[in-house]
Amino acid sequence: MTEVDPPIEIYWVSGSPFGWRVLLMAEFKSVPYLSHRIDTASGKQKSAAYLALNPRGKVPALVHGNVIIGESLAMMTYLERLFPEPPMFGATAVEAAHIMQICSEFVCYLEPVINRLSTAISRNKSLSAAALTARHGTLHTEFERLNELLQKSQWLTGNSLSAADLTVYPHCKFLLRLAARPAAVPLNLGLSDFADLYPDLTTWMQRFEALPGYDKAYPPHWRETG
């Protein structure tokens, strides 16, 4: 990687799907960057220094000289413009639209459900039967749609890896890891036979995990805690 001056700096939290997207984008595009892992347990994302970067106190953030960017999709857009190869937001109008469609659908439908369920599991909280039923329905409907897409092509939007794959993968991995915890049992998510229910989605995840750069962006504390 050639150095960039000023350097591109990425602030991220280990295991958070949002920062993971950005790290994956940087790795897959061979972007040189300074990595700043934020320890949210110590509340560093609420420190004055960090709030000066991102007034919402949200992680990730990307800093490049006096440019400060929040929101993972915006950071990915920035990296795409500075490092166009390989294209991750589409080489043609049709590709660009389909990639944005998958990203938008994921952000609107599946992501909020995964966020809600993962918070419940990690804080060992219950959800009402009604809330659980609604989320269970969305979860499996959306996994089924993704699985169908992957029956037609290697990656979510065709035969090239795109920002859609980078947007969807981290949340899927994140949820499946949490779903294996004892605290997930009462939620009855129906994910223990994920590979049988969604074989194409499973193969896609394995394909993703074999990409060069994947290991470097892997959440380090997951290696430590298994």
Add this chain to the structure above:
Amino acid sequence: MTEVDPPIEIYWVSGSPFGWRVLLMAEFKSVPYLSHRIDTASGKQKSAAYLALNPRGKVPALVHGNVIIGESLAMMTYLERLFPEPPMFGATAVEAAHIMQICSEFVCYLEPVINRLSTAISRNKSLSAAALTARHGTLHTEFERLNELLQKSQWLTGNSLSAADLTVYPHCKFLLRLAARPAAVPLNLGLSDFADLYPDLTTWMQRFEALPGYDKAYPPHWRETG
């Protein structure tokens, strides 16, 4: 407008902020299109013909020959690629990132709150005190952030109109219109003095409403019912 072959067809619902974004994009870029207004009261969006276009039964949709696109941001992306002038998603990397950041923040934070409140008003339903307090907080925090941005520049991401303005404006107008209904009184949204609370946001809305093309995309049934 020069004709396009095959034509670009836009399916939309009068008064829905999502389709309004796409119509505004088409108007501001002078895109020639066939307009298909969908009457959701008759359930046409759940007809077999429409579901063949968009299996989610969501409106808007854009059809261009054998290309079918769902999700407003994806349709706007498509129009941007086919009709690059004037650029709405940024001429530079920094502009592109900031536009995507404002769009993402809006979609994640303010849009769901506006959707929830507007559903409550239009169906004359109440919300629990806790649900209302949380949403009231987000609503005003986010309006305040938008107002602050507009103290610095004419448009949300600088001195050129962008996709960020087109993403944010329709929901703001939509909510303010509903907030004037008697059914909104019990929700106590604190929007009756919107212009005093958010003067820069108000001026921005007026500036937006003076743009050529605005009238053509204005929800027709709002003219009929006032």
